[in-house]
Amino acid sequence: MICRKIAILAEKRIAAYCAANQIDDWLSIRTVSQLETVLRGESACGLLFFPLFLHQLGKRAGDVLSICLSLGKKLAILEYRTPERNLDYPAYAACCLLEMTGSHFEAYRDFMQSGGLEGLLFRARQIPRLREVMLGGAASFVCLTPVGSPDMDKTR
Numbered sequence: 001m002i003c004r005k006i007a008i009l010a011e012k013r014i015a016a017y018c019a020a021n022q023i024d025d026w027l028s029i030r031t032v033s034q035l036e037t038v039l040r041g042e043s044a045c046g047l048l049f050f051p052l053f054l055h056q057l058g059k060r061a062g063d064v065l066s067i068c069l070s071l072g073k074k075l076a077i078l079e080y081r082t083p084e085r086n087l088d089y090p091a092y093a094a095c096c097l098l099e100m101t102g103s104h105f106e107a108y109r110d111f112m113q114s115g116g117l118e119g120l121l122f123r124a125r126q127i128p129r130l131r132e133v134m135l136g137g138a139a140s141f142v143c144l145t146p147v148g149s150p151d152m153d154k155t156r
Contacts, residue, residue: 010051010078010134013141017076017130023047026076039067047074052139054079054120055111056104062124065144069126075144078134080108081116088137095138117142 011028018026026047029035035053037043048068054061054077068075083092099108114120117140121128128142 010141011049014049014076017143018047029053035064041071047076049076051078055108058107058110061120065124065126069144069146072146074146077117078139078141079117080112080138081118081140082112083137085137091136091138095135
């Protein structure tokens with residue numbers, strides 16, 4: 001319930017981002033079946049938005065990023081990150097407790113132990129075009145573009 005509300009707030013942010021960058025069609029990926037549709041190449045949208053979903057994929061998250069970018073998709077990702085400052089720990093602890101109540105806590109734990117979103121981007125060798133800290137420091141919002149596509153400079 002709380003994750004869905006967070007995703008709705010993030011969708012407002014991504015809608016503003018798409019409007020600023022003249023992106024008409026975008027798709028919010030929240031389930032594995034939606035992701036499989038995209039990976040099969042059946043989605044013609046210009047931007048894929050992953051709201052708090054990649055940590056559920058475990059070790060496959062890096063592969064998903066690579067495949068989506070190789071398909072020429074622009075990506076917007078809202079995902080948990082490891083705390084960088086002492087002020088980030090209360091929000092991190094709240095999100096950890098929230099994930100403990102879910103059915104995929106092991107995947108979340110593995111994701112966070114491997115560096116969270118920043119670790120995923122490092123392993124996938126991706127440099128975000130936009131990076132914002134959200135949820136009191138517990139999550140990051142990043143935008144990625146495939147190699148060879150024009151940068152998305154207008155971010156606000």
